[in-house]
Amino acid sequence: MSLNEMSLFDVVKKQVQFKVNSYNGIFLSLIILQIFGLFVASLGESSMSEPGYGRAVSTTYYGNGFLIGVTAMWVFISVLLMTTKAYKEDDFTFISTRWSRLLSNMSFTVILAALGTVTTYLLTHVLKVYLVFNDEKIIEVNTFSFFDLLTSLFLLFLFLFFLGLFGYTVGSIFQRNKVAAFLVSALFIFIGSITIEANGEYVNSLIYFFSKETSVLLLVIKFGIVNSLLFFVTWMVTNNEEVRV
Numbered sequence: 415m416s417l418n419e420m421s422l423f424d425v426v427k428k429q430v431q432f433k434v435n436s437y438n439g440i441f442l443s444l445i446i447l448q449i450f451g452l453f454v455a456s457l458g459e460s461s462m463s464e465p466g467y468g469r470a471v472s473t474t475y476y477g478n479g480f481l482i483g484v485t486a487m488w489v490f491i492s493v494l495l496m497t498t499k500a501y502k503e504d505d506f507t508f509i510s511t512r513w514s515r516l517l518s519n520m521s522f523t524v525i526l527a528a529l530g531t532v533t534t535y536l537l538t539h540v541l542k543v544y545l546v547f548n549d550e551k552i553i554e555v556n557t558f559s560f561f562d563l564l565t566s567l568f569l570l571f572l573f574l575f576f577l578g579l580f581g582y583t584v585g586s587i588f589q590r591n592k593v594a595a596f597l598v599s600a601l602f603i604f605i606g607s608i609t610i611e612a613n614g615e616y617v618n619s620l621i622y623f624f625s626k627e628t629s630v631l632l633l634v635i636k637f638g639i640v641n642s643l644l645f646f647v648t649w650m651v652t653n654n655e656e657v658r659v
Contacts, residue, residue: 422513422514422517425511425514425518426514426517426518426521429514429518430518430521430522433518433522434522434525440492440495440526441529443488443492444485444488444530444533447484447485447488448481448484448485448534448537450484451481451483451484451485451537452481452537452540452541454480455476455477455478455479455480455481455541456476456541456544456545458476476541476545478534478537478538478541481534481537481538481541482534482570485533485534486530486573486574486577488526488530489523489526489527489530489574489575489577490577490578490580490581491581492526492578492581493519493523493526493578493581493582493585494581494582494584494585495585496519496522496582496585497582497585497586497588497589498585499589502515512652512653515652516649516652519582520579520582520645523578523582526578527571527574527578528571530574531567531570531574534570535567535570565630569630569633569634572634572637572641573624573637575637575641576637576640576641576644579644579645582644582648583598583644583647583648583651584598584599586648586651586652587647587651624636624637
């Protein structure tokens with residue numbers, strides 16, 4: 415069989431299907447991490463008590479920040495592991511090129527980011543149900559319209575995909591040159607350690623670059639530019655890797 419007998423789409427499709435069916439450990443780890451994240455989120459992010467007139471009012475704030483955090487960590491580590499030699503050997507099961515391998519890995523990263531987005535959203539509602547059955551009086555501080563909900567989910571997806579793509583880029587560089595990967599990671603850590611004063615508060619520069627953007631369109635453009643740069647770097651790094659047919 416030669417590459418001429420199979421289109422690029424067919425090759426990428428078969429590789430993605432293989433990853434989805436074979437990488438059970440990745441999906442199992444998401445379940446374990448999100449159960450842990452749900453438990454931590456049920457404890458509340460912060461609380462306060464206001465005494466007065468013989469009674470005290472205790473307020474506990476709940477959120478999905480920790481759930482998003484563990485999901486982001488899962489996406490980053492899972493995609494990072496895909497660059498290791500053991501995972502690369504799986505791609506040699508198929509007739510493949512560097513380009514088809516990269517596209518299949520990026521497609522799988524999209525699946526992980528989408529899965530992380532959906533499960534985080536669903537578990538947020540599981541948390542609400544748990545609090546209701548726990549006799550908690552819930553007051554929602556932030557309410558969203560349907561369009562705002564879709565926008566927030568889309569932005570969460572872009573954020574998770576960015577972390578996955580960053581993990582793949584760092585992992586690819588590490589496989590080629592460990593010193594270069596260390597320097598790239600150190601550069602991002604250095605940039606992230608820089609703080610910016612905004613409205614009287616000091617904010618991490620990377621967080622400010624993304625989270626403090628008030629325009630959804632500009633935020634999408636920022637993610638698009640950064641992800642495109644990461645994809646280009648990854649392609650340049652993996653372009654000289656060996657390929658088997």
